[in-house]
């Protein structure tokens with residue numbers, strides 16, 4: 255994915271057993287993570303899950319209570335922020351209000367005494383974010399999307415081997431956000447450096463990243479590629495946070511699990527015997543009696559149907575749970591509110607996951 | 619939205635308030651241009667004689683003293699007030715809230731109490747009847763103006779600006795010099811202007827701490843009023859009004875550039 259020539263000016267980051275508490279509140283607990291040089295990694299978690307705190311520790315604004323940050327195998331303990339060779343984007347953009355767009359971008363070069371071809375390089379950075387004509391503007395004259403682009407130009411102008419992005423898109427509206435997601439991805443591909451992004455938006459995380467790190471309750475819940483995360487969440491917490499999955503409480507015994515009402519189904523998945531949650535993706539559920547192909551088949555009562563364009567979302571009552579199915583329109587003729595039918599899905603699509611304390615039933 | 623009647627009532631109230639506030643100023647300004655020898659209102663004719671009298675009667679030395687004391691007060695208040703505001707905004711230490719309250723107290727303590735206690739405190743250490751003594755006295759009231767002005771801005775100041783500076787290669791000190799201070803400068807300037815103005819118009823502390831040897835403007839005016847109520851006083855007041863207007867313009871400009879900073 256990245257060529258070797260680029261890779262040598264990308265920073266590999268190792269987070270080694272980092273813990274951080276504010277007063278008596280433990281925000282990060284023994285977090286460890288390896289980030290390969292040149293990858294695009296996203297920390298995904300609800301607000302307050304410690305993403306910004308971890309990013310600040312990586313940047314050197316905060317020091318960890320325990321554990322260490324290593325860049326290319328070298329401990330960053332005692333290395334101040336300005337020597338960590340970073341670029342950084344902030345949720346508020348943090349543009350310097352008393353400087354022109356040009357001076358904002360040039361700042362990253364001037365402070366490093368790296369002023370060869372200064373004007374040309376600032377111009378290139380502004381071109382990269384398509385703001386060529388705006389060099390002499392003040393940030394307060396720009397729209398949100400333009401400010402975001404200036405922040406991007408400032409972050410990349412000095413070719414930092416590591417870029418930190420703290421929810422850089424969250425203040426923008428949906429359309430702009432999706433457009434800028436593509437632009438950031440493109441910039442990452444051409445720079446070939448390491449990007450560590452932070453977001454609470456699942457779609458953004460899965461869409462942009464080589465690797466997604468789900469954070470919750472102060473720990474790293476799962477770090478995996480987007481596909482892996484989507485298909486094989488390791489816990490009900492992760493499945494619930496990614497959203498969309500049906501989650502059914504059950505009791506696992508070997509290859510089978512029993513729902514509260516006694517329904518038994520065949521399951522796969524990592525959870526040990528005992529209380530589990532069964533994750534079933536709505537798009538893997540089908541309607542109909544079918545042959546005896548070993549699928550899990552349960553009688554259901556349709557509560558509501560919702561037309562989605564290419565598919566119909568069916569909300570049904572199944573064994574005392576609410577279950578969602580997403581069925582192509584042509585296959586959903588039988589689904590009318592109040593109708594009784596059979597919903598089926600394959601055992602290998604029935605993931606038994608370690609139950610989350612206090613978790614709820616139904617679609618997340 | 620407000621209705622048309624409400625708008626009229628508001629307009630009326632604002633006009634009355636403005637008139638009430640400005641009427642004395644207008645009277646004094648008018649009288650200062652009087653051609654009469656007395657404080658007649660309205661004046662029988664207009665001339666610049668009282669402004670000329672300011673020059674002839676040695677008022678210039680009073681302006682000079684007031685300028686010196688005011689400028690040094692603004693300077694000292696800024697030097698003490700800026701670090702104090704940073705400490706109050708950014709660090710939690712024992713009695714932090716008490717410090718903030720104490721600063722307010724320094725503004726609202728009755729001037730006569732301040733004057734007497736400062737005199738009693740300064741006399742034995744040789745600071746009474748010196749310009750430095752008066753500057754220190756006025757700085758007591760000047761510091762809170764600087765702190766309160768800056769504190770309000772600092773509390774809404776985006777710390778990420780400093781972080782952005784450091785992330786992009788600035789040392790912590792460079793970050794403060796190139797980003798924090800320039801962004802906060804308008805608020806510091808407003809505080810310093812207030813500190814200067816309060817010094818320029820303050821009478822009692824000036825009377826006690828310097829009044830027997832040199833005459834700052836306020837003291838000189840006070841003595842002028844007691845001896846003879848001549849329109850020279852009105853002319854002196856006129857110059858003070860102009861000074862206040864100039865200060866207001868500085869403050870307005872500073873506030874405008876401050877508003878430009880994104881929240």
Ligand SMILES: Nc1ncnc2c1ncn2[C@@H]1O[C@H](COP(=O)(O)OP(=O)(O)O)[C@@H](O)[C@H]1O
Pocket residue numbers: 276281299300301302303304305306307308
């Ligand atoms: N400087 C601080 N002092 C005290 N508590 C803090 C501080 N910074 C963050 N926190 C707390 O730590 C928790 C995690 O914050 P943060 O890392 O900003 O979360 P996220 O970025 O995932 O939303 C929050 O509960 C927050 O209130």
Ligand SMILES: [Mg+2]
Pocket residue numbers: 305306307421
């Ligand atoms: Mg955050």
